[in-house]
Amino acid sequence: MASVRAERDPFQLRALPHDDVFFYCKRIDNSRLVREHDVRAHGACWGAIGGAAAVLVLLAGLLSFSVANTVAGYKLQALRAEERKLQDESRTLDLQAAELLRPDRLVELARKQNMVTPSSQQVFHLETRADGTVAMVK
Amino acid sequence: MVERRLTWLVRIVLLWGAAIFLKLVSLQVLHHQEYAKKARMRQELVVPLPGPRGTIYDRSGQPLAMSVPTVSVYINPLKVPDLEVASDLLARALHIDRTPLDDAMKLAYENKRGFLWVKRRIEPDEAKCLLDMHREWIFLEQEPQRHYPKGTLAAHVLGSVDFEETGNAGIEKSLDGDLRGEDGQMRMLTDVKRRGIESQLDAEAHPGAPITLTIDERLQFVAEREIAAAVEAHHAVSGSVVVMVPTTGELLAVASYPTYDPNLPPQPSENFARQNHAVSVPFEPGSCFKVITLSAALETTHLTPESLINCHGGVLALPGRVVHDSHAGLGIIPMAMVLAKSSNIGAIEVGMRVGQQNMMEYMRRFGFGQKTGIELPAESGGKVRKRWGTTSLASVSMGQEVSVTTLQLAQATSIIANGGYLVRPRLVLQKGGQTLPAGRQGTPKVRVLKPDTVITMRNMMEGVVLHGTGTAARLEGYSVGGKTGSAQIFDFASKHYTHTYNGSFLGFAPLTNPAIVVVVSLNGTHGNAGFGGAAAAPVFHTVAAEALRILEVPKDIPDEPVLVAAKQDTDDLAISEGDPDEPNILQDSDEDGEPAAPPAPIVGPLVPAPRNGEPEAAGPKVPDFRGMSMREVLAEATARGLTVQPDGSGVARVQKPPAGAILRQGEIIRVQFAR
Numbered sequence: 039m040a041s042v043r044a045e046r047d048p049f050q051l052r053a054l055p056h057d058d059v060f061f062y063c064k065r066i067d068n069s070r071l072v073r074e075h076d077v078r079a080h081g082a083c084w085g086a087i088g089g090a091a092a093v094l095v096l097l098a099g100l101l102s103f104s105v106a107n108t109v110a111g112y113k114l115q116a117l118r119a120e121e122r123k124l125q126d127e128s129r130t131l132d133l134q135a136a137e138l139l140r141p142d143r144l145v146e147l148a149r150k151q152n153m154v155t156p157s158s159q160q161v162f163h164l165e166t167r168a169d170g171t172v173a174m175v176k
Numbered sequence: 177m178v179e180r181r182l183t184w185l186v187r188i189v190l191l192w193g194a195a196i197f198l199k200l201v202s203l204q205v206l207h208h209q210e211y212a213k214k215a216r217m218r219q220e221l222v223v224p225l226p227g228p229r230g231t232i233y234d235r236s237g238q239p240l241a242m243s244v245p246t247v248s249v250y251i252n253p254l255k256v257p258d259l260e261v262a263s264d265l266l267a268r269a270l271h272i273d274r275t276p277l278d279d280a281m282k283l284a285y286e287n288k289r290g291f292l293w294v295k296r297r298i299e300p301d302e303a304k305c306l307l308d309m310h311r312e313w314i315f316l317e318q319e320p321q322r323h324y325p326k327g328t329l330a331a332h333v334l335g336s337v338d339f340e341e342t343g344n345a346g347i348e349k350s351l352d353g354d355l356r357g358e359d360g361q362m363r364m365l366t367d368v369k370r371r372g373i374e375s376q377l378d379a380e381a382h383p384g385a386p387i388t389l390t391i392d393e394r395l396q397f398v399a400e401r402e403i404a405a406a407v408e409a410h411h412a413v414s415g416s417v418v419v420m421v422p423t424t425g426e427l428l429a430v431a432s433y434p435t436y437d438p439n440l441p442p443q444p445s446e447n448f449a450r451q452n453h454a455v456s457v458p459f460e461p462g463s464c465f466k467v468i469t470l471s472a473a474l475e476t477t478h479l480t481p482e483s484l485i486n487c488h489g490g491v492l493a494l495p496g497r498v499v500h501d502s503h504a505g506l507g508i509i510p511m512a513m514v515l516a517k518s519s520n521i522g523a524i525e526v527g528m529r530v531g532q533q534n535m536m537e538y539m540r541r542f543g544f545g546q547k548t549g550i551e552l553p554a555e556s557g558g559k560v561r562k563r564w565g566t567t568s569l570a571s572v573s574m575g576q577e578v579s580v581t582t583l584q585l586a587q588a589t590s591i592i593a594n595g596g597y598l599v600r601p602r603l604v605l606q607k608g609g610q611t612l613p614a615g616r617q618g619t620p621k622v623r624v625l626k627p628d629t630v631i632t633m634r635n636m637m638e639g640v641v642l643h644g645t646g647t648a649a650r651l652e653g654y655s656v657g658g659k660t661g662s663a664q665i666f667d668f669a670s671k672h673y674t675h676t677y678n679g680s681f682l683g684f685a686p687l688t689n690p691a692i693v694v695v696v697s698l699n700g701t702h703g704n705a706g707f708g709g710a711a712a713a714p715v716f717h718t719v720a721a722e723a724l725r726i727l728e729v730p731k732d733i734p735d736e737p738v739l740v741a742a743k744q745d746t747d748d749l750a751i752s753e754g755d756p757d758e759p760n761i762l763q764d765s766d767e768d769g770e771p772a773a774p775p776a777p778i779v780g781p782l783v784p785a786p787r788n789g790e791p792e793a794a795g796p797k798v799p800d801f802r803g804m805s806m807r808e809v810l811a812e813a814t815a816r817g818l819t820v821q822p823d824g825s826g827v828a829r830v831q832k833p834p835a836g837a838i839l840r841q842g843e844i845i846r847v848q849f850a851r
Contacts, residue, residue, distance in 0.1 A: 112371060115364060118372070118375070133242055140326050142327075158654075
């Protein structure tokens with residue numbers, strides 16, 4: 039036969055083990071409670087929020103320097119690597135230019151174009167004057 | 177109850193904290209070095225900063241030698257998973273033979289060697305191919321490679337470098353300390369993708385100092401081309417050309433043939449070609465040396481160009497030997513003709529009047545038997561005997577029993593060309609961007625010949641070119657002074673002079689204010705066509721004409737075509753039959769030995785040295801002719817060795833260049849006369 043479980047007092051708390059002491063909650067009706075407007079507490083709350091935001095901004099500001107530094111470091115190293123590469127390329131191009139200006143090659147090219155060496159004092163150099171005109175140097 | 181729980185909680189927290197603390201101590205204190213090293217290996221990249229070897233330029237700024245970065249490849253054989261596959265892979269990528277590479281890799285692996293060069297200085301596309309493979313056992317290293325973009329041009333002057341870029345010849349060797357760069361190093365913090373974040377400089381790179389030579393690339397090319405053609409045409413063994421500015425000693429060209437390509441590694445068969453014949457190989461100058469004999473005679477005796485000299489009909493018997501003149505039948509002729517016709521007996525007669533002591537003194541004054549001090553290794557000082565035999569004076573008077581280099585002859589000719597001063601030849605114009613002053617610091621300028629002796633010698637040397645043995649050296653529009661030389665080559669085996677010759681020519685132009693000195697020598701020519709007048713003078717003609725054109729030297733005589741007789745008198749051979757037991761100057765190594773390294777001080781009237789940094793005047797100052805009559809102007813100009821072009825009549829009113837101006841080499845003073 040099934041025993042009917044006695045209805046439990048809803049305000050009785052769970053008993054502590056091995057103790058015959060029972061605790062009950064006090065029934066309180068707050069339905070008519072109205073929060074009183076507390077200006078100081080309100081201010082303190084917003085103050086805390088503002089302070090936290092300021093700390094956050096400060097931290098972000100401090101951190102941004104580090105981030106900017108790292109980003110600049112990336113750029114700087116990339117530029118340095120590019121500078122070294124360009125210097126190497128420049129030297130290689132200088133070498134190629136020097137090889138192209140070999141006297142024997144120039145003589146051969148001139149010969150193919152039917153060019154001849156000018157005789158002594160046949161060449162007159164031009165100089166630029168102050169007024170921008172170009173005149174022969176004699 | 178609650179207190180017990182709290183106690184346990186605190187204990188656990190403390191234990192946890194202690195564990196963390198101990199781990200931190202382990203990481204930061206006990207194993208700090210190990211973890212720092214691991215972190216560095218993962219995060220840091222060591223970047224080498226190349227300090228390339230200095231570039232060598234010619235006087236117009238054209239690079240003659242320069243270093244460019246290249247990539248070399250090496251592997252760690254101990255990390256290679258499959259040696260055969262790896263060698264096949266590398267051989268295909270680097271276009272090398274697989275078998276020797278495979279053998280080398282196996283040997284390295286067996287010997288537990290973790291490093292093996294596969295190929296040095298590879299091509300960029302080969303490097304890219306290797307990078308694309310992404311193999312952890314392949315390593316690429318950047319290293320510089322020396323290039324000589326002009327090929328064989330000035331090879332003997334520049335020299336070459338070995339695999340470690342250390343100079344082993346030429347300027348590369350003598351100025352190795354200045355040219356050598358110093359590599360630097362930088363440590364770079366990288367992210368996981370090996371991108372640089374920040375870097376720290378460990379050692380700064382120091383590039384080598386750039387060197388600018390006095391050599392003119394265009395003139396060097398012409399000199400090399402002409403001497404090569406002459407050596408081939410006359411079936412000679414070797415040849416050399418030196419072009420020098422007589423007032424400053426700057427060498428515009430130093431050509432030597434046979435030559436070599438410094439870009440290629442040296443071969444054992446190239447030893448002869450790698451010798452700088454202009455600087456390192458002395459020879460008996462023959463008749464060229466008569467210039468020294470006659471200069472000494474003008475200074476120490478009462479002989480003049482008009483003084484009559486007995487040439488004894490072309491045969492002269494000396495104690496133990498007979499000297500033949502190449503021109504039979506020369507009797508009593510003026511001393512100027514002795515030089516023009518290159519009479520050996522005439523030169524001996526003149527030399528006898530000079531005397532042994534004076535001859536030795538003037539040989540020393542002209543710089544023979546001493547190194548010139550040029551910035552090249554292995555320079556020969558030539559030989560001048562200290563103990564002279566009974567016929568040594570006669571031999572030396574006609575250019576035997578003395579050995580000289582082409583460079584020494586150029587230095588001696590410059591004395592006559594620059595007004596009588598000994599000017600040391602030099603090759604380096606600028607070092608590290610700083611222009612080096614002409615002449616040696618602190619050494620006084622030494623006068624060797626008096627001005628009137630110089631003028632007389634110039635006129636006599638012009639006679640050699642106009643109607644003597646050197647007519648092939650005549651130039652259109654320029655007056656030329658010179659001297660031919662043809663010396664028999666001594667055979668050390670038979671101890672006799674052979675019928676192969678050293679044909680040489682020394683000269684300068686224009687005559688009044690010489691801008692250049694050119695000396696040509698050909699070693700091992702044959703027959704009459706191998707004499708100096710026939711073999712070397714034409715080389716002088718081409719090289720000097722090109723030099724005067726490049727230097728834009730004004731012409732000093734009417735521009736008429738040069739007419740050279742079909743049958744030239746080029747016979748200036750120094751012939752002597754002597755005792756075969758007597759050692760030759762090139763052979764013996766008796767008391768003459770190696771001359772002292774620093775040039776010996778030369779006795780003579782000293783002229784104050786130019787102050788440091790003060791540019792030395794390149795030519796004479798123009799006198800003030802204004803108010804003088806034409807006769808007075810011409811007399812004054814002749815006395816100073818200047819050329820004047822008069823115009824009009826009366827007294828000198830206007831002159832160009834103005835009085836006090838420095839006269840450029842070869843420049844003529846134009847004087848306008850009016851009443």
